[in-house]
Amino acid sequence: MNGSNGWRLLxxxxxxxxxxxxxxxxxxxxxxxxxxxxxxxxxxxELPVETILCFGSCSRGPNIRLAPGGAFFHGVTEAxxxxxxxQVAATVVAGPPESD
Ligand code: FES
Numbered sequence: 001m002n003g004s005n006g007w008r009l010l011x012x013x014x015x016x017x018x019x020x021x022x023x024x025x026x027x028x029x030x031x032x033x034x035x036x037x038x039x040x041x042x043x044x045x046e047l048p049v050e051t052i053l054c055f056g057s058c059s060r061g062p063n064i065r066l067a068p069g070g071a072f073f074h075g076v077t078e079a080x081x082x083x084x085x086x087q088v089a090a091t092v093v094a095g096p097p098e099s100d
Contacts (some may be wrong), residue, residue, distance in 0.1 A: 002089075006096040007090065008048040009036060010065045012055050024054075024061035032062060035078055039085040047092060068097050 011033050033049060034080025040047045055063050060074040066088050089096055 002045050002093055004047045005092050008050055008067055010050050010052050010067050012063045013051045014053040019032045022058050024063055027062050029062035032076060035081055041083055043089055045089050
């Protein structure tokens, strides 16, 4: 297993019911959380996957971010998750986030 090196994945699951404003949850982001956990585990990557309620990039969702300060993924689909996890794994294994 590879540790998280201080990284974590944040998935926006905000859902705006009764609104025409787009939201990540409204575009199915909740389904991505469980799949992300599975894909990380399959790679032996111990990376926390956390949910949040809005990055402020709602029209570009579903949105996922490697935190702190890592890659920001927009328009994520379930089909795109293996590539996302591969990219994230390369960053995580390379070392901890840069501190300010
Ligand atoms: S609803 Fe996901 S970024 Fe705003």
